[in-house]
Amino acid sequence: MNFFTIILFAVASLTSVQAAPTIQARGVDPSLVPDFGIKRGDQPDGTGNCVGLNGKLIPCSCPPKRSEFLQSLNENVAAGHATHNPSVPVSFPTGQSKADQQARIGALLVTLQNIHGVGKGCPAVSTVYGKLQEQINTLPN
Numbered sequence: 001m002n003f004f005t006i007i008l009f010a011v012a013s014l015t016s017v018q019a020a021p022t023i024q025a026r027g028v029d030p031s032l033v034p035d036f037g038i039k040r041g042d043q044p045d046g047t048g049n050c051v052g053l054n055g056k057l058i059p060c061s062c063p064p065k066r067s068e069f070l071q072s073l074n075e076n077v078a079a080g081h082a083t084h085n086p087s088v089p090v091s092f093p094t095g096q097s098k099a100d101q102q103a104r105i106g107a108l109l110v111t112l113q114n115i116h117g118v119g120k121g122c123p124a125v126s127t128v129y130g131k132l133q134e135q136i137n138t139l140p141n
Contacts, residue, residue: 027074028092032104036063037128052125062122064115073111085114098139105133 041060043051052058063069073092075083082088090107093100108129115121124130 028070028077029094030070032092032094033070033073033108034128034132036066036126037131038063038126040065052123053128053131054125056123056125058123058126062126063112064122069111069115072115073107076111077107082110082114084116084120085110085118088114098136098141101136101139102133105129105136109133 038052038058040063041050044060045057048060049057050060050062052062064072072083076090077092079086079090081090088110090110091103092107093103108127109124111121112124112127112129113119113121
């Protein structure tokens with residue numbers, strides 16, 4: 001290699017390093033996370049069950065605390081998969097297309113149902129997320 005080629009390579013390398021975008025970790029925008037729509041501990045039956053969507057029985061510990069849920073959702077999104085169920089991919093796009101909304105509601109449901117381990121979370125009927133998913137699925141493409 002001649003001297004000019006070495007200098008050109010060095011300048012190109014520096015330029016590409018300086019031009020590389022800075023990646024910052026940021027959390028999910030909480031305004032894109034709907035309220036659960038179900039009150040935790042509602043109508044306990046004395047055996048650990050409470051009432052969820054459409055009168056379905058759910059654990060009285062469901063839905064989780066919003067802060068706990070958002071923390072778990074952020075961990076899943078940052079990892080690109082459910083941290084407690086790694087075979088399930090998770091994304092949280094911020095757009096308003098049908099596909100973006102489907103991906104977000106999917107991320108919410110996966111996080112909810114696996115918040116404490118594989119299948120160790122809260123059922124979909126402990127929130128209105130399943131109902132929202134149905135509504136999103138009926139939107140035109």
